[in-house]
Amino acid sequence: xxxxxxxxxxxxxxxxxxxxxxxxxxxxxxxxxxxxxxxxxxxxxxxxxxxxxxxxxxxxxxxxxxxxxxxxxxxxxxxxxxxxxxxxxxxxxxxxxxxxxxxxxxxxxxxxxxxxxxxxxxxxxxxxxxxxxxxxxxxxxxxxxxxxxxxxxxxxxxxxxxxxxxxxxxxxxxxxxxxxxxxxxxxxxxxxxxxxxxxxxxxxxxxxxxxxxxxxxxxxxxxxxxxxxxxxxxxxxxxxxxxxxxxxxxxxxxxxxxxxxxxxxxxxxxxxxxxxxxxxxxxxxxxxxxxxxxxxxxxxxxxxxxxxxxxxxxxxxxxxxxxxxxxxxxxxxxxxxxxxxxxxxxxxxxxxxxxxxxxxxxxxxxxxxxxxxxxxxxxxxxxxxxxxxxxxxxxxxxxxxxxxxxxxxxxxxxxxxxxxxxxxxxxxxxxxxxxxxxxxxxxxxxxxxxxxxxxxxxxxxxxxxxxxxxxxxxxxxxxxxxxxxxxxxxxxxxxxxxxxxxxxxxxxxxxxxxxxxxxxxxxxxxxxxxxxxxxxxxxxxxxxxxxxxxxxxxxxxxxxxxxxxxxxxxxxxxxxxxxx
Numbered sequence: 001x002x003x004x005x006x007x008x009x010x011x012x013x014x015x016x017x018x019x020x021x022x023x024x025x026x027x028x029x030x031x032x033x034x035x036x037x038x039x040x041x042x043x044x045x046x047x048x049x050x051x052x053x054x055x056x057x058x059x060x061x062x063x064x065x066x067x068x069x070x071x072x073x074x075x076x077x078x079x080x081x082x083x084x085x086x087x088x089x090x091x092x093x094x095x096x097x098x099x100x101x102x103x104x105x106x107x108x109x110x111x112x113x114x115x116x117x118x119x120x121x122x123x124x125x126x127x128x129x130x131x132x133x134x135x136x137x138x139x140x141x142x143x144x145x146x147x148x149x150x151x152x153x154x155x156x157x158x159x160x161x162x163x164x165x166x167x168x169x170x171x172x173x174x175x176x177x178x179x180x181x182x183x184x185x186x187x188x189x190x191x192x193x194x195x196x197x198x199x200x201x202x203x204x205x206x207x208x209x210x211x212x213x214x215x216x217x218x219x220x221x222x223x224x225x226x227x228x229x230x231x232x233x234x235x236x237x238x239x240x241x242x243x244x245x246x247x248x249x250x251x252x253x254x255x256x257x258x259x260x261x262x263x264x265x266x267x268x269x270x271x272x273x274x275x276x277x278x279x280x281x282x283x284x285x286x287x288x289x290x291x292x293x294x295x296x297x298x299x300x301x302x303x304x305x306x307x308x309x310x311x312x313x314x315x316x317x318x319x320x321x322x323x324x325x326x327x328x329x330x331x332x333x334x335x336x337x338x339x340x341x342x343x344x345x346x347x348x349x350x351x352x353x354x355x356x357x358x359x360x361x362x363x364x365x366x367x368x369x370x371x372x373x374x375x376x377x378x379x380x381x382x383x384x385x386x387x388x389x390x391x392x393x394x395x396x397x398x399x400x401x402x403x404x405x406x407x408x409x410x411x412x413x414x415x416x417x418x419x420x421x422x423x424x425x426x427x428x429x430x431x432x433x434x435x436x437x438x439x440x441x442x443x444x445x446x447x448x449x450x451x452x453x454x455x456x457x458x459x460x461x462x463x464x465x466x467x468x469x470x471x472x473x474x475x476x477x478x479x480x481x482x483x484x485x486x487x488x489x490x491x492x493x494x495x496x497x498x499x500x501x502x503x504x505x506x507x508x509x510x511x512x513x514x515x516x517x518x519x520x521x522x523x524x525x526x527x528x529x530x531x532x533x534x535x536x537x538x539x540x541x542x543x544x545x546x547x548x549x550x551x552x553x554x555x556x557x558x559x560x561x562x563x564x565x566x567x568x569x570x571x572x573x574x575x576x577x578x579x580x
Contacts, residue, residue: 003474019155021244022190024232026122030074033067033411035281037086039290040067041533042255042574043279045261045307047072048123050547051075051298053163053567054240056182056246059253066253067287068243071260071303072119074093079232080126082371082580083227084379085464090127094174095120096200099302099451100512107434107455107507115451117290117302121257124300128277128513128560129383130227130235131403132185134160135543135555136219136389137561138397147523148533150569160561168213169228176216182241183564185229189380191224192406194423196485199223199386201478202402206471212385219556220398222388228560233375238564242307259285262445264295264311265325266544274327276542278433282564283446294574298567301515301549302438306449306521308530309440313540321438328539332528334438334449336520338554340428341403341506342512343465344409344471345487348422354378354407355417374473384426389556392467393460400468401557402427402475403512408489422489425472428512429465430556433458438518466501492525514559517551534573535566546570 011350046211047070055068072095079085080095089095090534095117103112113392118124121429137153144152161169169177177185189529200577203210211221243255260282266274267513278288278293278576289295315336319326357363357378357446384403408422415421436454441447456462476486491504497507522529524538535544548563555562 002529021240022232024129024247025075025240026078026081027030030255030257033256035254035256035259035285035302036066037285038065039278039288039293040065041290041293042296043067043069043287043289043293044277044296045069046299046303046547047121047239047243047255047257048118048298048299048300048547049125049238049563050570051296052122052125052242053564054298054546054571054574055253056238056242056250057307057568057571059250059573060120062252064252065290065410068253068255069259069261069281069287070121070255072121072123072257074257075237077237079397080120080122080237080500082166082379083130083229083235084381085235086127086383088131088419090116093134094124094299096127099107099448099452101436101451102462105436105452105454107457107506108509111507113510115302115511115515117300120239121243124130124420124513125228125237125560129558130229130557131206131384131387131540132215132226132228132556132561133387134215134545134565135557136397139553139555143196143521143552147526148521148552150533151521156565156569158573159565160254163564163568182245183228183238185226186229186231187226188224188382189229189233189376190355190378190385192385194349194351194406195224195385195404197484198404198423198425198479199523200473200480201476201519202386202388205478205481206388206474208388214389220389220391222386222402225384225387227382231372250449251316254378261299261307262310262446264297264307264309265315266540267375268327269539273539273541274535277539289542292578294329294493294544296570296574297519297543297545298547299452300547301337301518302449304547304549305438305518306440307532308491308537308545309332309449310443313537314440318440323443330483330530330538332526334440334518335435336451336517336528336552337436337438337451337515337516338432338434338551339453339455340430340434340512340514341425341432341465341509342403342428342556343469343509344426346418346422346424346426346489348420348489349482349484349486353419353423355419356421358407359419360415363408390471392471393464394401396558399430399464400471401430402472423462425475426512427472429461431554434461442483453511455509456502462502466498467548469501469505499555514547516551516554516559518553519545521550529553534577535570543575544570
């Protein structure tokens with residue numbers, strides 16, 4: 001049964017207490033800017049988690065003309081703004097790019113799996129599971145150790161805090177979290193006895209602490225997720241946080257939706273170093289840069305490298321085969337592709353779970369009424385309820401993450417609840433060694449690149465996959481869960497040997513939607529690097545990349561919050577360069 005509360009509840013929810021920004025997103029169409037008019041100081045391509053932050057911060061200077069170009073539509077669909085609405089918009093051709101990885105190179109026994117990416121104002125922050133995780137401090141120290149100064153934990157923490165309006169920032173965690181920032185971060189408004197029991201079992205069985213803050217100084221532990229929702233119980237996407245809230249006060253920020261950028265315009269005649277001079281849209285319209293201006297690619301780990309390749313920046317041989325003239329042979333563009341692969345063990349129980357509640361219209365009506373009247377309950381729930389970071393193979397720090405859900409699903413994509421009481425203890429490896437790449441196959445911007453995911457291509461990744469299933473089983477045997485009498489439904493008790501578990505993983509694993517790394521940050525001496533530590537594309541003037549594609553190593557957790565941080569930091573670096 002798909003969780004679809006009656007439309008009347010959606011309408012009613014939208015007419016009660018609600019953020020003005022969300023209403024503006026749904027009811028006030030954006031004016032259509034004259035892109036081919038006066039030149040812009042900055043052109044930002046892609047209005048996702050990072051791009052909204054970049055554009056909004058650059059537009060804080062009223063003297064600067066900023067153009068933000070988004071291929072998707074305005075975020076007018078009410079389901080985008082209701083937390084559980086991601087079930088309704090993900091995998092929709094109207095809101096999702098609907099990428100797929102190549103089956104022959106997926107590492108998943110020939111399966112081609114869906115890679116959703118947001119095609120809407122707000123990008124994937126409108127489609128994601130709303131989970132707010134920064135990653136481990138050592139992640140960023142590792143970035144800095146790769147000759148990327150200014151990206152260590154102490155340097156990026158201020159940008160996380162700057163972006164946040166976090167309920168935890170009002171208490172004893174005030175030095176670790178921010179208040180008053182654009183991104184509202186709240187505690188979960190939904191809990192359940194099953195979730196509480198699993199949390200206790202996880203703490204007992206894995207000998208890890210129960211935490212209030214999953215983004216605190218302790219990196220190992222279990223607790224409820226925080227999520228990107230507002231005080232009104234609505235999704236706080238990057239578009240709501242950075243754009244709609246300030247639209248009346250930013251006449252210098254021009255937002256163009258449903259406009260697909262085909263390539264970056266590069267001048268190769270004026271100097272020895274090619275320079276970005278603007279962008280060309282798929283319909284031939286051009287947006288020009290003012291002297292000293294910059295183009296910032298924030299189209300995500302799929303879109304940004306694809307645009308670089310279409311513009312003649314990338315592996316020379318690949319570009320030539322696709323019929324694109326080579327402007328800069330930069331081998332790393334589209335490489336270094338990383339993702340979190342999720343395994344979804346599920347267990348039947350003898351107590352009610354969300355499967356039972358959403359399995360009937362009566363249950364859905366109760367859920368809708370609770371949301372309308374109290375802004376609590378399942379409609380406020382993120383994609384998962386409880387988070388756990390634990391050590392599986394790495395003895396020094398957590399290398400796996402649990403996403404516990406008080407429900408279970410079947411099918412691909414997994415959006416249909418099972419007709420029995422059950423929970424899911426989804427688990428993923430945090431820092432996989434496997435690397436994939438994007439392959440340009442056509443000079444036509446409407447033709448998607450091939451996605452070679454290359455999952456489970458190293459011995460370590462295979463070992464962590466097998467051992468993580470054993471870890472999930474260990475938690476299910478905890479005393480706190482024994483009253484629920486959990487029975488393993490998947491993989492199933494008949495799957496026991498390491499070889500059998502790995503085969504089950506290859507046949508059933510799915511992405512958890514965290515592609516990163518395809519425009520790797522690093523020094524020019526690194527043959528895989530695409531941008532330097534100030535996010536400037538190597539060998540191209542006036543062109544930067546600011547999104548999750550610049551991550552040299554994937555962060556240990558969900559990637560929305562790090563992408564926003566990257567956008568905040570990029571804007572500061574761009575403004576500093578303009579002032580020097």
